[in-house]
Structure formats: structure tokens, C-alpha cells
Amino acid sequence: MDEFVTTGKKGIIQRHGHGAMSEIEAIATDVIACGRCPRLRAHCAEIARVGKKAHRGETYWARPVPGFGDPEAWLLVIGLAPGAHGANRTGRMFTGDRSGEWLYGELHRQGLASSPRSVRRDDGLTLRGAYISAAARCAPPDNKPTLxxxxxxxEYLIREMAALHGVRVRLVLGRIAFDAFWKARRELGFPDMKPRPEFGHARSVPLPEGGVLLSSYHPSQQNTSTGKLTPRMWRAVFDKARALAGIGPLAL
Ligand code: SF4
Incomplete structure (x- = not known):
């Protein structure tokens, strides 16, 4: 089928008639070229200019970071935004910082990542059954993008949600990702659920259109170093995602 393009709510471009992979690639191209938020673009460039002692001599990515993973994913992970010296440095979601160690470590335990360590964009790591997205694609000052x-x-999250047809569990990491999911869902044409579900760690909500929303605390250092999110809690979230997707428990 030839590709055709429609303009959805809020002028969002949706491409049809081609596979999830080519749409995901098209979204990635658009993300990397994006310059809509001058404050964030300037911040990312400044982080790259100043750098960090631990990464001296490295060239930072310093561009918007596209989603990463399997276009046939059953699990969609929605984070907050690239880390200043993590994804903003390496160019891949959750790659090169402590949050990424938590995420990829668990994805690997679940058989969804080829390695527990995500170090560089070209380190050969692949995801199978999982896709990682975010509410914002540029590292924000103090991890706080503006409204x-x-x-x-x-737009980019909406387009990914539309393209990833096999997703059964949407795992949102933190309240900002939780809110981004509900807004994206509404802009995709699904009416709000009433009352709207509240954010809560390990809380799940069946969605009328199929599949489930699952919430978790973000594996930020602020949460993991204070014990707000423990390894046991983190593992339990992914075990729950697996159960919600109808996939059997891990063979340990
Ligand atoms: S945060 Fe998103 S919209 Fe803003 S410049 Fe980065 S990629 Fe573009």
C-alpha cells in the first residue's frame, strides 16, 4: 500500500499505509531535527559545552533523543526526559546514567533487553518486546520541562502510541509521564475516563480501548537513593507488567 498522510487533532501528522518500523524511523528523524523549545535546545548545548569530569573528552549527542526499542513491543515505557549526562550525552533513551542502569537491568532480567548495561548508542544493545519513549525529548534544567x-x-509520543500496534501495557515512570500519557490518549481521540485514575506506584488501570496503564515511581537517583523506590518494588512492577500482558512468570 502506498503511504498516505492525514492531519489529526492539533495538526498532528499521522502516516498510514506503511509498517510500524518505517513510522518509528520517521518519528525519530523528526525528533532529532526538532527545535521547538529554544530553552531546552540551549540547555542541552550548554551541558555538552561544560561536560562533566567523568565524561571528559566525550562528544555529547546534545540533540533531541528519539524513542528506542522494538516496533512490535508489548511493553511501552514512558519516561520523563533525557538525563543531562545520560541520554543527552549518549543519544539513546536511559543510556549512560544510573536511571538507565535500573531500567535496562530490569528489562534484561525480564528477557526484553539483550544486555543489562546500556552504555552507548552504538553498543549493540537491542530490545525485544519493549519500547522506551518519554514525555520530553530534550534534557530540561532541574529535570523540569515547562507545560x-x-x-x-x-506530538512524538502520540505518534509513537499510534504506531506501536502491539502494545498491551503502557508503563509510565512518574507523574509527568502519567499526565503526558492521558493527554496523548485524549489527543488520539479516546475520551477521558471518569473519574480520571490517580497516579500511584504499581497501580494499574484497564483501558477501554484495550490494554492496561501501569504506573511506577521514576527510577531517578532522588527516588532510588532515598529508598522511595527499592529494587524489590522495581522488579515487582515489571513482574506485574508481564502478568497484565498475559505473559507467564519468569523462569528463574
Ligand atoms: S523537548 Fe521535544 S518539542 Fe521541545 S525541542 Fe526537544 S524534541 Fe522538540
Whole structure:
């Protein structure tokens, strides 16, 4: 089938008639070229200019970071935004910082990542059954994108949600990702659930259109170093995702 393009709500471009992979690639191309948020673009460039002692001599990616993973994923992970010296440095979601160690470590335990360590964009790591997205694609000061910046960036999440047809569990990491999911869902044409579900760690909500929303605390250092999120809690979230997707428990 030839590709055709429609303009959805809020002028969001949706491409049809081609596979999830080519749409995911098209979204990635658009993300990397994006310059809608001057404050964030300047911040990412400044982080790259100043660098960090531990990464001296490295060339930072310093561009918007596209989603990463399997176009046939059953698990869609939605994070907050690239880490200043993590994904903003390496160019791949959750790659090169402590949050990424938590995420890829668990994805590997679940058989969804080829390695527990995600170090560089070209380290050969692959995901199978999982895709990682985010509410914002540029590292924000203090990990806090503005509402306007989140609104600018949501188009990419919407397009990924539309393209990833096999997703059964949407795992949102933190309240900002939780809110981004509900707004994206509404802009995809699904009416709000009433009352709207509340964010809560390990809380799940069946969605009328099929599949489930599962929430978790973000594996940020602020949460993991204070014990707000423990390894046991983190593992339990992914075990729950597996159960919600109808996949049997891990063979340990
Ligand atoms: S945060 Fe999103 S919308 Fe804003 S410049 Fe980065 S990629 Fe573009």
C-alpha cells in the first residue's frame, strides 16, 4: 500500500499505509531535527559545552533523543526526559546514567533487553518486546520541562502510541509521564475516563480501548537513593507488567 498522510487533532501528522518500523524511523528523524523549545535546545548545548569530569573528552549527542526499542513491543515505557549526562550525552533513551542502569537491568532480567548495561548508542544493545519513549525529548534544567515544552513534545509520543500496534501495557515512570500519557490518549481521540485514575506506584488501570496503564515511581537517583523506590518494588512492577500482558512468570 502506498503511504498516505492525514492531519489529526492539533495538526498532528499521522502516516498510514506503511509498517510500524518505517513510522518509528520517521518519528525519530523528526525528533532529532526538532527545535521547538529554544530553552531546552540551549540547555542541552550548554551541558555538552561544560561536560562533566567523568565524561571528559566525550562528544555529547546534545540533540533531541528519539524513542528506542522494538516496533512490535508489548511493553511501552514512558519516561520523563533525557538525563543531562545520560541520554543527552549518549543519544539513546536511559543510556549512560544510573536511571538507565535500573531500567535496562530490569528489562534484561525480564528477557526484553539483550544486555543489562546500556552504555552507548552504538553498543549493540537491542530490545525485544519493549519500547522506551518519554514525555520530553530534550534534557530540561532541574529535570523540569515547562507545560509549554511538554505540550510541544507530546506530538512524538502520540505518534509513537499510534504506531506501536502491539502494545498491551503502557508503563509510565512518574507523574509527568502519567499526565503526558492521558493527554496523548485524549489527543488520539479516546475520551477521558471518569473519574480520571490517580497516579500511584504499581497501580494499574484497564483501558477501554484495550490494554492496561501501569504506573511506577521514576527510577531517578532522588527516588532510588532515598529508598522511595527499592529494587524489590522495581522488579515487582515489571513482574506485574508481564502478568497484565498475559505473559507467564519468569523462569528463574
Ligand atoms: S523537548 Fe521535544 S518539542 Fe521541545 S525541542 Fe526537544 S524534541 Fe522538540
Amino acid at each position: 509549554e515544552e511538554l505540550n510541544h513534545c507530546r
